[in-house]
Amino acid sequence: MRNRPQQTRQVGLDVSDSHLAAAQVLLEHDGSIRLEAAGWSTPPPDADLPQMAEAVRQLFRQANLSRDAVCSAMISPGLVVKHFRHLNLKEAELARVLAIEAEETLQLPTSQLCLDWHRNVDHADGAPVDGVLVAMPKVELDRHLQMLALANIFPRIVDVGCLAVCNLYLHLKEMTPSDQATAVVCLARDRADIAILFGNHQIFPRTICSPRLTWGETNACLAECLSDTIKYHQFILHGPPVTRMVLTGAVPQPELLMDQLRKLVPQSEFWNPIFDLDSVNKNLLPRVETHSGALLATSLGLALRRDRS
Amino acid sequence: MSVFRINMIRNRPVPLPQRAAVAAPLLFGLFAVGVLLAWSINHAVWAVLEARQQQLRAALETDLFIQQHPRQPDVVRCAGALRTQLAEAAENLGIAEQLLTRRAPVAVALYQLTTALPPNVRLLSMEFASADHTLHFDLTIPIEADTRQTTPVLPPNEWANTPDIRNLVPDLRQESSQQTEYAGQPVFLVRYTATLKGCG
Numbered sequence: 001m002r003n004r005p006q007q008t009r010q011v012g013l014d015v016s017d018s019h020l021a022a023a024q025v026l027l028e029h030d031g032s033i034r035l036e037a038a039g040w041s042t043p044p045p046d047a048d049l050p051q052m053a054e055a056v057r058q059l060f061r062q063a064n065l066s067r068d069a070v071c072s073a074m075i076s077p078g079l080v081v082k083h084f085r086h087l088n089l090k091e092a093e094l095a096r097v098l099a100i101e102a103e104e105t106l107q108l109p110t111s112q113l114c115l116d117w118h119r120n121v122d123h124a125d126g127a128p129v130d131g132v133l134v135a136m137p138k139v140e141l142d143r144h145l146q147m148l149a150l151a152n153i154f155p156r157i158v159d160v161g162c163l164a165v166c167n168l169y170l171h172l173k174e175m176t177p178s179d180q181a182t183a184v185v186c187l188a189r190d191r192a193d194i195a196i197l198f199g200n201h202q203i204f205p206r207t208i209c210s211p212r213l214t215w216g217e218t219n220a221c222l223a224e225c226l227s228d229t230i231k232y233h234q235f236i237l238h239g240p241p242v243t244r245m246v247l248t249g250a251v252p253q254p255e256l257l258m259d260q261l262r263k264l265v266p267q268s269e270f271w272n273p274i275f276d277l278d279s280v281n282k283n284l285l286p287r288v289e290t291h292s293g294a295l296l297a298t299s300l301g302l303a304l305r306r307d308r309s
Numbered sequence: 310m311s312v313f314r315i316n317m318i319r320n321r322p323v324p325l326p327q328r329a330a331v332a333a334p335l336l337f338g339l340f341a342v343g344v345l346l347a348w349s350i351n352h353a354v355w356a357v358l359e360a361r362q363q364q365l366r367a368a369l370e371t372d373l374f375i376q377q378h379p380r381q382p383d384v385v386r387c388a389g390a391l392r393t394q395l396a397e398a399a400e401n402l403g404i405a406e407q408l409l410t411r412r413a414p415v416a417v418a419l420y421q422l423t424t425a426l427p428p429n430v431r432l433l434s435m436e437f438a439s440a441d442h443t444l445h446f447d448l449t450i451p452i453e454a455d456t457r458q459t460t461p462v463l464p465p466n467e468w469a470n471t472p473d474i475r476n477l478v479p480d481l482r483q484e485s486s487q488q489t490e491y492a493g494q495p496v497f498l499v500r501y502t503a504t505l506k507g508c509g
Contacts, residue, residue: 116315134315141317145324154327155318163313170312201312305311 012302018189025303032278039063053150085130102135162193164301172276187249425467478503
């Protein structure tokens with residue numbers, strides 16, 4: 001019997017303190033993507049576990065989302081997304097080294113940590129390996145899963161928001177030439193996930209947090225942090241220069257922010273990924289055509305995950 | 310299709326509610342298969358026991374048969390021989406039946422004809438030609454002394470009213486008639502002829 005590719009449907013759920021966003025994507029057998037349903041909401045401030053679960057349940061009910069295959073991402077103070085570079089190690093050695101690195105960063109024993117990593121592959125033999133280490137306290141992950149279980153959701157995958165956005169970007173957009181880099185910035189209320197993509201799907205991630213509850217009207221802090229990250233990548237890590245910047249996520253006034261960012265990287269743009277999808281539910285289109293559609297960037301990236309391992 | 314495949318729950322087991330959702334239909338299927346298997350085994354055991362009992366019964370009956378029929382080698386051969394004999398007997402019976410059907414029902418015809426006659430009318434003689442199934446018989450009909458009767462009143466109405474006679478001898482007719490004496494009494498001697506039907 002021929003192994004015919006099937007349609008797959010998955011929901012991406014982006015959970016953070018400032019907002020909840022979910023998108024249900026149908027991946028056709030020809031690779032085209034259709035946004036079937038989506039929704040976003042703001043959970044109550046300082047919501048406890050049952051309140052967050054209720055907010056998620058309401059979001060799924062209102063947006064008529066399926067609970068069968070869900071991929072979620074969480075943002076928590078304990079989440080660490082950091083770049084690593086080590087001598088060329090075997091996989092088992094690298095795992096041990098990264099566990100120690102996570103222990104040092106989070107100041108917790110390995111038994112109380114959850115970690116995973118992505119290894120950049122574009123390396124010659126003997127060259128140092130680099131990639132992205134993701135770690136978080138097990139308690140926080142358990143809390144996240146417990147909250148979802150209260151909402152009767154059992155995710156297949158728990159991913160990280162910035163990598164989900166990168167997956168979406170790489171799926172929908174073309175990579176820049178290998179001697180140039182693209183910075184993908186996913187903005188939240190008090191947090192920004194920056195991922196500099198270069199070479200053959202190599203990544204340098206960085207998460208920056210606002211010292212206040214918001215980025216403020218001037219966005220000066222955000223611009224400074226972005227500048228630092230880009231310079232660190234170019235001058236310390238000797239990565240290719242960032243020639244393009246894409247801004248997505250919860251961006252309250254994109255026009256004002258873009259003017260500031262263009263001073264940093266001239267080819268900067270606000271990205272609403274809805275316009276790059278193959279098709280969108282027509283009932284949903286009026287709501288997501290505005291800059292609110294960018295809120296779904298992380299959840300769309302999560303909904304594209306088709307693997308478990 | 311995703312380049313970055315971070316999964317923080319990669320090594321975690323599937324949660325219990327999800328396992329339960331998958332396990333419930335599996336358990337139901339397992340239960341159904343178990344029930345089916347038990348029923349099949351039960352059915353097979355009963356069939357084996359029945360076969361065993363049948364075998365014992367056959368052995369007992371064979372022993373009994375050998376005791377009662379010491380000349381017969383065994384039941385099967387005896388049954389075969391009896392079957393052959395039965396077939397031969399049936400064949401013979403069929404032949405006999407065919408012969409009997411071909412026989413003319415003379416006795417039946419005679420009985421029907423004579424039963425229908427008045428008491429003073431007697432059957433004097435009868436001839437039957439088996440070649441053409443022709444029946445000839447003579448009746449004596451007494452002539453009453455106080456009447457000047459010159460011809461007998463024949464055929465009797467009883468013959469005409471009896472369906473069996475009409476069927477057996479539909480062409481019954483008077484062949485001759487004469488006045489004579491029988492046992493010292495004046496009688497009409499009437500000769501009848503008919504062709505018997507119902508001969509195979």
